Amino acid sequence: MPSAPPRRPGGPLAPAAVALAFWVTMAGTTVPTPLYPLYQHAFGFSTFTVTVVFAVYALGVVAGLLTLGRLSDRIGRRPVVLAALLLAAAAATLFELADSLPWLLAARVLSGLGAALVTGAATAALLDLAPPERRLRAQTVALAANMGGLAGGTLLAGALAEWADAPLRLPWTVTLVLTGTALLGLLAVPETVPAEVRRAGRTGGSALGARARFRLPHVPPGIRPAFLRAALTGGAGFAVTGVLTAVSGLFLATVLGLHNHAVTGLVVALAFLSTAVGQLLVRVLPPARALPLACAGLVLAAALVAGALLGGTLPPLLLGACVNGLATGTAIGTGLGTVNGGVEPRRRGEAVSAFFAVLFTMLSVPVIGVGVLVRATGLRTAGVTFSAAVAVLALAVAAGLVRRPRRGASPVPVPVTTATAEPAPAAPAGQA
Numbered sequence: 001m002p003s004a005p006p007r008r009p010g011g012p013l014a015p016a017a018v019a020l021a022f023w024v025t026m027a028g029t030t031v032p033t034p035l036y037p038l039y040q041h042a043f044g045f046s047t048f049t050v051t052v053v054f055a056v057y058a059l060g061v062v063a064g065l066l067t068l069g070r071l072s073d074r075i076g077r078r079p080v081v082l083a084a085l086l087l088a089a090a091a092a093t094l095f096e097l098a099d100s101l102p103w104l105l106a107a108r109v110l111s112g113l114g115a116a117l118v119t120g121a122a123t124a125a126l127l128d129l130a131p132p133e134r135r136l137r138a139q140t141v142a143l144a145a146n147m148g149g150l151a152g153g154t155l156l157a158g159a160l161a162e163w164a165d166a167p168l169r170l171p172w173t174v175t176l177v178l179t180g181t182a183l184l185g186l187l188a189v190p191e192t193v194p195a196e197v198r199r200a201g202r203t204g205g206s207a208l209g210a211r212a213r214f215r216l217p218h219v220p221p222g223i224r225p226a227f228l229r230a231a232l233t234g235g236a237g238f239a240v241t242g243v244l245t246a247v248s249g250l251f252l253a254t255v256l257g258l259h260n261h262a263v264t265g266l267v268v269a270l271a272f273l274s275t276a277v278g279q280l281l282v283r284v285l286p287p288a289r290a291l292p293l294a295c296a297g298l299v300l301a302a303a304l305v306a307g308a309l310l311g312g313t314l315p316p317l318l319l320g321a322c323v324n325g326l327a328t329g330t331a332i333g334t335g336l337g338t339v340n341g342g343v344e345p346r347r348r349g350e351a352v353s354a355f356f357a358v359l360f361t362m363l364s365v366p367v368i369g370v371g372v373l374v375r376a377t378g379l380r381t382a383g384v385t386f387s388a389a390v391a392v393l394a395l396a397v398a399a400g401l402v403r404r405p406r407r408g409a410s411p412v413p414v415p416v417t418t419a420t421a422e423p424a425p426a427a428p429a430g431q432a
Helices: 013-030 033-043 047-068 071-075 077-097 101-129 132-163 170-188 195-201 207-211 221-254 261-281 287-311 315-342 345-377 379-403
Strands: none
Touching: 013 077, 013 101, 013 132, 013 170, 033 047, 033 101, 033 132, 033 221, 033 261, 047 101, 047 221, 047 345, 071 077, 071 101, 077 101, 077 170, 101 132, 132 170, 132 261, 221 261, 221 287, 221 315, 221 345, 221 379, 261 315, 287 315, 287 379, 315 345, 345 379
């Protein structure tokens, strides 16, 4: 009588609990998106300050990637996911109690650190818990939790801010309840990193202190040109999404006269959901066409966003958010495929961390630049100038692809997630 296949640890509830923790942590990073105009009015700060509040999230992610990106490989998945949830709860608490700008800045940094921690650890845990024949499904679940959380947070906050009382308090109360539920769910999740590996990771004092050190990620020379092209394209898309996230509420209010927080949440949610679809498209696109299509998509998205600004109409903005998300996701999936196919497994985590460090740097710096331009020239001029810069960057990358076609076929990129840490090998993603 043949023996039954070995059971994966944790039972059916464990992957659901990990996915919930992933979703909740990422949702908390985008809850502020439709609330920025309310914070601006309540605390009396400028549009430039709004972009700074947004950008410090990305800086928190980069700091987490460069110092804690591979922590779950050493001390275990559960403690790192737990730490991410506690950081998310702390950030939500600061937001709920906030009465001035420093509270918002501190909360955004904590959100960024939590996102950096959870993406790699949760993705790795989902892959660990899946049988070999369901690894692709586990990657898809991780992607859905990541991008679904980013979209869900802004939709939830927008709806509550528009149709419920206490718009600067209630969204965070709901976030804290969801975070508490996710913390309880971790009780159903077993540790998947072997005990001997965790013991080795804890030697030499505090595990966190021993491993939380700055380390510049390494990218092998052989993949650097392809890596850089994918990172620049994905980074350009991230920059557009970041600007949409930071100033969509201002655009809707000042240009369209539409003071609807739910619509603000919808604009950003469409960008995140389209980014997830773009990563899935990489699985079926010919590798040689993926990045050129992403570049073309970014040019089209920049034109649509500029048209929305110049024409003062909403439909081009919604369409531009979708097209930009598709292009960004395709570029990210291509970059992850380059790393997965060109880096040995033991160095893959730091190469992916390098990839997302580039993306999140390009997320934060241009957003602050747009804030400066808005103050100096106005929203329309700043937005059109920024859109033109994104289009020029995408065209430059496309020109490089034409001049230096790749030798041989690269492996088909396999998306892991998008928004914030290393894949398992690990991969991040997200904005807020």
